[in-house]
Amino acid sequence: MHKVMILGTGPSGLTAAIYLARANMKPVVIEGPEPGGQLTTTTDVENFPGFPEGILGPELMDNMRKQAERFGAQFKQGWVDKVDLSQRPFRVHVDSLGELEAESLVISTGASAKLLGIPGEKENMGQGVSTCATCDGFFYRDKKIIVVGGGDSAMEEANFLTKFASNVHIVHRREELRASKIMQDRAKENPKISWGLNRVPMEVVTKDGGGVKGLKVKNKETGAEELLEADGIFVAIGHHPNTGFLEGQLKTNELGYIEVIPGTARTSVEGVFACGDVQDHVYRQAITAAGTGCMAAMDCEKYLEGASVGDWSQSL
Numbered sequence: 001m002h003k004v005m006i007l008g009t010g011p012s013g014l015t016a017a018i019y020l021a022r023a024n025m026k027p028v029v030i031e032g033p034e035p036g037g038q039l040t041t042t043t044d045v046e047n048f049p050g051f052p053e054g055i056l057g058p059e060l061m062d063n064m065r066k067q068a069e070r071f072g073a074q075f076k077q078g079w080v081d082k083v084d085l086s087q088r089p090f091r092v093h094v095d096s097l098g099e100l101e102a103e104s105l106v107i108s109t110g111a112s113a114k115l116l117g118i119p120g121e122k123e124n125m126g127q128g129v130s131t132c133a134t135c136d137g138f139f140y141r142d143k144k145i146i147v148v149g150g151g152d153s154a155m156e157e158a159n160f161l162t163k164f165a166s167n168v169h170i171v172h173r174r175e176e177l178r179a180s181k182i183m184q185d186r187a188k189e190n191p192k193i194s195w196g197l198n199r200v201p202m203e204v205v206t207k208d209g210g211g212v213k214g215l216k217v218k219n220k221e222t223g224a225e226e227l228l229e230a231d232g233i234f235v236a237i238g239h240h241p242n243t244g245f246l247e248g249q250l251k252t253n254e255l256g257y258i259e260v261i262p263g264t265a266r267t268s269v270e271g272v273f274a275c276g277d278v279q280d281h282v283y284r285q286a287i288t289a290a291g292t293g294c295m296a297a298m299d300c301e302k303y304l305e306g307a308s309v310g311d312w313s314q315s316l
């Protein structure tokens with residue numbers, strides 16, 4: 001039986017692993033099919049403090065992993081397909097390892113950006129296609145950008161991207177936007193934003209020598225196919241937290257993100273902690289994920305040592 005298992009190896013899980021390993025809690029970290037999480041799909045990370053010249057996303061994650069290993073965190077590869085939080089110790093079923101037992105759990109399985117699923121999208125991810133304006137907007141100074149989506153995320157990303165881009169064209173598959181009125185108004189008032197409504201994305205088109213040329217869309221009004229030229233395409237059609245394996249055993253909010261007691265990493269089940277994007281749909285940054293990973297580790301350490309962490313049932 002393990003004292004603590006950490007599920008997920010993004011910045012939050014690895015930070016929790018560093019802290020718990022240094023506290024001699026011998027964490028076992030389950031590393032899924034996308035080790036390192038979303039940061040491994042970006043190139044330069046320029047806003048993680050401590051790297052004045054920036055650092056490549058995969059390198060940053062590799063460094064965090066090495067740091068956790070240095071203090072004795074143990075990594076196991078596999079996909080967590082089921083957990084049982086109704087009994088102690090908790091049961092965690094990993095496809096490649098079978099059933100494991102743990103006294104406590106840190107859940108850091110992250111969130112995944114929803115993708116369009118069109119040709120050229122995955123192939124050009126990080127090379128002209130992005131799902132994160134905060135991460136990659138800076139690389140599109142004075143360039144033309146397309147933002148896909150009609151929700152608040154798309155409006156927010158489009159507005160943010162006008163700080164860099166010469167023009168941001170919002171492509172949405174319907175006439176009506178899903179975004180709240182205030183966010184729509186803000187985008188409509190922005191002179192750098194133009195609109196491609198009733199356009200269904202079909203393909204990310206690349207140039208002969210490489211690099212994104214634009215987005216092929218279907219015009220729903222005329223039925224014609226159009227090529228909308230752009231240097232970068234930001235897909236902003238939402239995220240989904242990776243919580244399927246929990247099967248509703250932890251309390252989540254209306255968007256499906258795990259709820260934690262404010263100011264802590266404690267979930268609705270005693271001994272289970274959550275950190276990173278799986279419990280945060282607002283900030284979604286590597287640095288905030290790392291911060292909540294540290295909180296989860298410290299809360300978990302206290303729990304394992306039998307110290308009072310306050311009234312567990314409070315607030316949730």
Ligand code: NAP
Nearest residue numbers: 116149150151152153154156173174177178236237238239
């Ligand atoms: P969302 O509200 O679900 O909107 C997703 C948008 O993407 C919709 O317009 C949808 O089109 C479009 N879309 C989905 N799948 C698509 C596909 N395959 N092809 C083309 N378009 C597709 O997601 P969100 O914008 O990420 O917002 C999620 C939640 O976070 C919301 O509650 C939102 O209010 C909140 N949020 C708030 C703020 C803020 O207040 N500052 C910022 C960001 C997010 P349809 O409309 O046709 O379905």
